[in-house]
Amino acid sequence: MKKFYALLRYEIYKLMVSPATYVIASIFTLSIGGIFMFLLHDYIKFAQDVPLVQMFCRCFWLPTCMVVPLLSMRSFSEEYKCGTFQNLFSIPITYIEVVLAKFFATYGMFIFLWLCSFSIFLAVGSRPESIVRELAFVSPFNVEGGLLFIAITGLLFVAIGIFASSLTENQIVSCMVTFFILLTLFIGGQFFADRSQITNLSLYGTYQESLNIFSQLDNFCNGVFDTRIIVFYLSTCILALCFSTVVVQKKLN
Amino acid sequence: MAKGDAIVVSELTKKYCGQVALNAVSFSIKKGGVVGLIGPNGAGKSSILKILAGIIAGTSGDVIINGYSVAENVMRAKQYVSFMPENNPLPDHLRVGEYLRFRAELKGIPTGKIRQSAEKVMRQCDLYYEARYRMIKTLSKGYRQRVGIADAMLGNSEIVILDEPTIGLDPYQIIGVRKIIDANKGTRTILLSSHILSELETVCDNFIIINRGRIMATGSLDELSNNVQGKNIFCARIGGDEQAIRENFQGVQIIEFKQSLCKEEYMIKFEATEEAYRLLLLKISGNRELFVRKIGHMEYSLEEIFLNSTRRCKDQDNTDDS
Numbered sequence: 001m002k003k004f005y006a007l008l009r010y011e012i013y014k015l016m017v018s019p020a021t022y023v024i025a026s027i028f029t030l031s032i033g034g035i036f037m038f039l040l041h042d043y044i045k046f047a048q049d050v051p052l053v054q055m056f057c058r059c060f061w062l063p064t065c066m067v068v069p070l071l072s073m074r075s076f077s078e079e080y081k082c083g084t085f086q087n088l089f090s091i092p093i094t095y096i097e098v099v100l101a102k103f104f105a106t107y108g109m110f111i112f113l114w115l116c117s118f119s120i121f122l123a124v125g126s127r128p129e130s131i132v133r134e135l136a137f138v139s140p141f142n143v144e145g146g147l148l149f150i151a152i153t154g155l156l157f158v159a160i161g162i163f164a165s166s167l168t169e170n171q172i173v174s175c176m177v178t179f180f181i182l183l184t185l186f187i188g189g190q191f192f193a194d195r196s197q198i199t200n201l202s203l204y205g206t207y208q209e210s211l212n213i214f215s216q217l218d219n220f221c222n223g224v225f226d227t228r229i230i231v232f233y234l235s236t237c238i239l240a241l242c243f244s245t246v247v248v249q250k251k252l253n
Numbered sequence: 254m255a256k257g258d259a260i261v262v263s264e265l266t267k268k269y270c271g272q273v274a275l276n277a278v279s280f281s282i283k284k285g286g287v288v289g290l291i292g293p294n295g296a297g298k299s300s301i302l303k304i305l306a307g308i309i310a311g312t313s314g315d316v317i318i319n320g321y322s323v324a325e326n327v328m329r330a331k332q333y334v335s336f337m338p339e340n341n342p343l344p345d346h347l348r349v350g351e352y353l354r355f356r357a358e359l360k361g362i363p364t365g366k367i368r369q370s371a372e373k374v375m376r377q378c379d380l381y382y383e384a385r386y387r388m389i390k391t392l393s394k395g396y397r398q399r400v401g402i403a404d405a406m407l408g409n410s411e412i413v414i415l416d417e418p419t420i421g422l423d424p425y426q427i428i429g430v431r432k433i434i435d436a437n438k439g440t441r442t443i444l445l446s447s448h449i450l451s452e453l454e455t456v457c458d459n460f461i462i463i464n465r466g467r468i469m470a471t472g473s474l475d476e477l478s479n480n481v482q483g484k485n486i487f488c489a490r491i492g493g494d495e496q497a498i499r500e501n502f503q504g505v506q507i508i509e510f511k512q513s514l515c516k517e518e519y520m521i522k523f524e525a526t527e528e529a530y531r532l533l534l535l536k537i538s539g540n541r542e543l544f545v546r547k548i549g550h551m552e553y554s555l556e557e558i559f560l561n562s563t564r565r566c567k568d569q570d571n572t573d574d575s
Contacts, residue, residue: 002358003358003359003361006355006359007359010355013346013347014346017346018346082342082344082345083338083340083342084343084344086303086308086338086342087336087338087342087343089307090306090307090308090331090334090335090336090338091331091359092307092327092328092329092331092332092361252309253310
């Protein structure tokens, strides 16, 4: 465990000292700010049924699709390219320890960025004269539910990023692979859900719930915590990390 | 496995996508020995070293490190080994001190001793005053090599494996590396590969010559020298008249007869049985016209042994092909 913590600290440090991380954080903050401004402007103009936070969370796919590939692409690809990877495994550490350290460091950064982004609601909502507060758009339950959903889905997204990074020493390729897998998950899920409603096929209907990320998000924001969804994301995350471990092992040999 | 063996490699084979890199390689290394692994490029040196360090697995065969099989208990075996890979890749974003402390932590050195251990190796490798706080990315090739060697020497690993440790170092730094190896002689088993054969000749007790994935020869310089000869080859440096020398050497087969730089002094390379050699000694020692400067078994340099061994392998391959 001591070695795992050392690796985790090293990975976090690597992220913190890298200028790329700050560029990614800036892109993320700008996109979040833009989305919030756009939604707020829309809310003030027209009456809406859905709370602002829920609407804001529905747009989470866009910053996620940008940030996860950029954060995770360096984790293994860079080590392959520099050759530091072999150096690391000359020490008695397991493959899974290395994969987990990289995963948790990236996931931690991902969650940190989202926590910072949700501070927009705290900042706006805490002001007594705030129009947001007056219109009672911000509910703490919506915020918690939205954040929890992002945290749970983030497990799978970051694991996919780590897996893509373990495949290649080219960071651009890793980034593109992650981006397209995530985009497929978001758009594909929605597509299958829509298609099941049109065709009324029972096969689609069975998996509709686990594929349609946006309907799951709505449930979480409304306080409905479906444990099946949690198990689904957790198990797929573990699967992706297991695949990453196998790929890393194969790459070394 | 003999009691005094630190490393035992038996029938080790490694294939990369069907291509044989190591072909049933077997050798053993005694505890506390300094062994040089020599071979041309692509001979399989780095593959052997990586398998010994537990980084990659062999396709078949086994490696025993201090009694632990690398194939069965790699984690346990790795605890005894420190490895410096070829080209010595290092993370650029860390300072030298930070990197060594991180490695010390990963190597399982107790928390209270991490700083002390890192400082000790930094002093050993002349990094403490000049490079302790420097970012690794700003270091010269020589300093980077020293950081790699310091990392390998970190902790109490009984076996230290260095892949091309002196590459890119200036003569002063090479002497420094030699001193570090000498200081650890007897206490640690050191296995190093290098293309600088004269350097290996100075530091190593034993050698392993490898070519095209096969072991060509193992042993000390004397053993290898005898192995290369195959027959009794002798060498003599004798002063005197050429005709008189030739007359005395009539009972043996002269391979080479040439005049030395000094006038009236000749270098003779000859082949003889032990009995013929003894008779020759008696004959020339009784001859007052001849001055024997030197006579004995032919001594080969490591370079000659290496070239001879690898050439034999090439010849053998050509014969097989034809």
